[in-house]
Amino acid sequence: MTIKPPVIWCVGGSDSSAHAGLQADLRTGQDLGCHVQTIVTCITAQNSKEVQSVEAVSLAMFNRQWQALLDDVPPNAIKVSLLPTIELVKACAHWLRKMKADFPQVSIVFDPVMAASSELGNRLQSTSVGVCLLQNLLAQVDVITPNLMEFETLTGVSGEQSIEKIHRQLAAYFALSPSRWLLKGGHGVSDQSTDWLLDVNSMVGFVSPRLSVSNTRGTGCTLSTALVSFMAHGYDLLDAMTMAKAYITGALKTGVQIGKGAGPLGRPGWPLQIDNLPEIVSPNMNAQTSTNLPFAKMDLNKMGLYPVVDSVEWLALVLKQGVKIAQLRIKDPHDVDLESHIQQAIALGIEHDAQVFINDYWQLAIECGAYGVHLGQEDLDVADLVQIQAAGLRLGISTHGYYEIARAQSIQPSYIALGHIFPTQTKDMPSQPQGLTRLAHYATLLKGVVPTVAIGGISAERLTAVAQTGVDSVALVTAITRAENPESATRSLKASFECRNEVWL
Ligand SMILES: Cc1ncc(COP(=O)(O)OP(=O)(O)O)c(N)n1
Numbered sequence: 001m002t003i004k005p006p007v008i009w010c011v012g013g014s015d016s017s018a019h020a021g022l023q024a025d026l027r028t029g030q031d032l033g034c035h036v037q038t039i040v041t042c043i044t045a046q047n048s049k050e051v052q053s054v055e056a057v058s059l060a061m062f063n064r065q066w067q068a069l070l071d072d073v074p075p076n077a078i079k080v081s082l083l084p085t086i087e088l089v090k091a092c093a094h095w096l097r098k099m100k101a102d103f104p105q106v107s108i109v110f111d112p113v114m115a116a117s118s119e120l121g122n123r124l125q126s127t128s129v130g131v132c133l134l135q136n137l138l139a140q141v142d143v144i145t146p147n148l149m150e151f152e153t154l155t156g157v158s159g160e161q162s163i164e165k166i167h168r169q170l171a172a173y174f175a176l177s178p179s180r181w182l183l184k185g186g187h188g189v190s191d192q193s194t195d196w197l198l199d200v201n202s203m204v205g206f207v208s209p210r211l212s213v214s215n216t217r218g219t220g221c222t223l224s225t226a227l228v229s230f231m232a233h234g235y236d237l238l239d240a241m242t243m244a245k246a247y248i249t250g251a252l253k254t255g256v257q258i259g260k261g262a263g264p265l266g267r268p269g270w271p272l273q274i275d276n277l278p279e280i281v282s283p284n285m286n287a288q289t290s291t292n293l294p295f296a297k298m299d300l301n302k303m304g305l306y307p308v309v310d311s312v313e314w315l316a317l318v319l320k321q322g323v324k325i326a327q328l329r330i331k332d333p334h335d336v337d338l339e340s341h342i343q344q345a346i347a348l349g350i351e352h353d354a355q356v357f358i359n360d361y362w363q364l365a366i367e368c369g370a371y372g373v374h375l376g377q378e379d380l381d382v383a384d385l386v387q388i389q390a391a392g393l394r395l396g397i398s399t400h401g402y403y404e405i406a407r408a409q410s411i412q413p414s415y416i417a418l419g420h421i422f423p424t425q426t427k428d429m430p431s432q433p434q435g436l437t438r439l440a441h442y443a444t445l446l447k448g449v450v451p452t453v454a455i456g457g458i459s460a461e462r463l464t465a466v467a468q469t470g471v472d473s474v475a476l477v478t479a480i481t482r483a484e485n486p487e488s489a490t491r492s493l494k495a496s497f498e499c500r501n502e503v504w505l
């Protein structure tokens with residue numbers, strides 16, 4: 001069966017060198033499984049060294065392209081980049097208002113291109129356009145992605161200050177529009193290139209090492225098209241940005257020298273290389289998360305079926321069936337015997353030579369000498385990871401997409417849990433089920449780097465398909481606790497996981 005790709009519209013200029021502009025957008029979208037349709041705003045005559053000429057399309061032709069596409073099929077997402085004249089800025093604002101009203105689910109990214117990063121004459125837009133861009137477009141876009149120079153021109157705010165100060169000075173814009181600002185650090189000078197995603201309440205930094213490469217043409221176009229492509233695939237903004245940053249790092253590493261100036265970037269495909277994943281930072285992050293050392297390792301031979309249960313009785317039952325990893329997840333805040341239950345769980349783990357994790361109660365887990373603790377993303381904001389690590393406990397972390405995986409991976413935990421794969425009855429989830437394709441991507445990304453555990457809605461029928469994605473372990477609750485015969489269910493689930501790679505002839 002052929003899968004229909006998401007459709008993205010790219011509104012921008014043709015670059016005759018094809019290093020940047022719509023030609024770079026087409027290659028990026030194609031590389032990321034999207035169908036790109038274009039609305040041309042201008043034709044440029046340029047090569048790798050200079051922009052020689054820019055000619056805007058007529059207003060009538062601009063409008064006809066929007067209408068022609070709209071008469072056919074609406075997009076999943078739109079990227080707007082070079083708008084060479086005030087007339088076209090205003091027309092674009094009109095179309096975006098219409099799109100937002102008629103198709104509110106369509107994401108819109110605005111990359112405010114003003115100049116090409118070629119070596120000589122490089123202006124692409126008449127200087128009077130800059131001031132009217134925000135006035136006309138900001139209210140319609142979900143994310144605006146200026147580089148430092150564009151940011152300073154658009155806002156008059158210096159990009160040379162701390163991110164907290166920049167954030168404070170954007171207050172007037174946040175009051176006008178809920179658009180997020182992605183302030184790109186590619187043109188900075190430090191050893192690291194940090195892109196800051198800012199909204200009224202938060203500041204998240206995506207950090208990659210600054211690469212010493214010369215083929216960098218089209219970096220801004222490629223990043224914003226990668227971002228919009230991932231959004232068109234249905235990833236939320238933080239995941240899409242994590243993936244876009246990983247993509248651009250891969251693209252910079254694979255650039256090619258074509259022409260006498262800076263060459264175009266490579267197209268590295270879906271981001272599956274752990275080295276390209278950015279580090280996630282935030283000024284508000286818990287300082288106790290930076291241990292800089294990996295957590296104690298798991299025994300990979302004792303992974304496989306991972307029951308998650310809410311009492312010592314259940315724990316004893318599953319361990320008696322031979323499972324070698326399990327979790328005590330007590331959610332009753334009135335459990336008066338909590339400490340004793342944790343002690344019993346630890347003793348059972350030792351008796352059965354199994355890796356028993358304690359959910360949430362990391363202080364008690366340390367005091368009682370547990371094998372490991374399992375923490376969710378919110379727990380990471382408050383737990384003292386330095387203390388957990390110093391005590392030699394293993395650490396498992398829940399994640400629900402690329403952003404949380406990147407955040408977890410910078411802590412170097414003992415395993416990363418990937419959830420929720422299918423709809424689950426056990427817990428209300430704020431995110432959507434990931435499904436098997438995303439799970440397989442995460443398993444590939446993390447293979448050989450950190451052990452992985454899939455969780456959420458995994459039943460006996462689904463277990464083999466989940467195991468075949470390459471995860472090291474499969475965690476489940478109701479497939480055991482609601483089974484007619486939990487003992488035999490545990491044994492048969494364990495056996496199914498263990499024969500995942502056997503081929504029946
Ligand atoms: C193996 C495993 N994966 C994920 C979870 C969920 O943990 P968390 O996000 O902390 O949510 P709660 O379990 O506290 O509801 C888990 N417990 N185990």
Ligand SMILES: Cc1nc(C(=O)O)sc1CCOP(=O)(O)O
Pocket residue numbers: 308398399400418419420421423424425426427455456457458475476477478479
């Ligand atoms: C506890 C838990 N955490 C999840 C996550 O995605 O983080 S899903 C989940 C519930 C798993 O239960 P079941 O196997 O019954 O679906």
